[in-house]
Amino acid sequence: MRPVETLILGIGDAFTRLHFGASAALRAPAPGGGGVVLIDCPDPIHRVLHEAGEKAGGPWRNLRAEAVTDILLTHLHGDHSNGLESFAFYHGVLRVQAEKNGTPPLPKPRLWTSVFSAERLWQKLAPAMSGSLGRTLDAFFEVRLLHPGQTADVAGLKVESRVTTHPLHCLGFVIRHPDGSSLGWSGDAGYEPAHVEWLDRADVVVHEANHPPAHSDIKELMKLPEAIQKKLRLIHLPDGFDAAAFGFHALKEGEIIS
Numbered sequence: 001m002r003p004v005e006t007l008i009l010g011i012g013d014a015f016t017r018l019h020f021g022a023s024a025a026l027r028a029p030a031p032g033g034g035g036v037v038l039i040d041c042p043d044p045i046h047r048v049l050h051e052a053g054e055k056a057g058g059p060w061r062n063l064r065a066e067a068v069t070d071i072l073l074t075h076l077h078g079d080h081s082n083g084l085e086s087f088a089f090y091h092g093v094l095r096v097q098a099e100k101n102g103t104p105p106l107p108k109p110r111l112w113t114s115v116f117s118a119e120r121l122w123q124k125l126a127p128a129m130s131g132s133l134g135r136t137l138d139a140f141f142e143v144r145l146l147h148p149g150q151t152a153d154v155a156g157l158k159v160e161s162r163v164t165t166h167p168l169h170c171l172g173f174v175i176r177h178p179d180g181s182s183l184g185w186s187g188d189a190g191y192e193p194a195h196v197e198w199l200d201r202a203d204v205v206v207h208e209a210n211h212p213p214a215h216s217d218i219k220e221l222m223k224l225p226e227a228i229q230k231k232l233r234l235i236h237l238p239d240g241f242d243a244a245a246f247g248f249h250a251l252k253e254g255e256i257i258s
């Protein structure tokens, strides 16, 4: 029983003054390997990747956007998606440079999300992004749809998704590595016992906690069976919130879940 190797990039909520938006990087097992799968893409994504990579050290050092092959996007709230513009421009510029230099370009990054988010994402990005590098979302990303209840192969990781209770359509994930490790990721979610039960199939669960009803009340999480509480690692907390006082482990930026 162990979690998929996961580097926590950001732990903050939408109003954080101290942190980055809740997000993570996972090692992809895909053949050819070395790729990184992001869960969500907050601003300022290049600094978010760099700081977490330097804090974690070892193989995560010098973590840059070009290492990212896939992004799992939970939903369109800005604290989870505002880094997509700069991420996509960066990859676009690298492709133009590769063409000029006659070197093989990096594959277009894959963006995995719900039909709901995929249909609306370009409306959000286009006013700032539509231009010489591209005029459609497909120019910047290979868009792949996640269908709740189905399993997708994301760079060798098996990913199931579930729609959460949140003011905006949002997905949670159960992610399985071929080596048998697994990770649950709640996404932004009002407290919902059925969602926790669904996530409980994973060895470790990253769960959000913040002000209800848009988010999960930590006092509700405290009522869960002890075996489930032990699996939970909390994220998306208000700045300075002392989760340890409630008996929970709050994640840190640059922490590797183990």
Ligand SMILES: [Zn+2]
Pocket (backbone or CB within 6 Å): 075, 077, 166, 168, 188
């Ligand atoms: Zn949200």
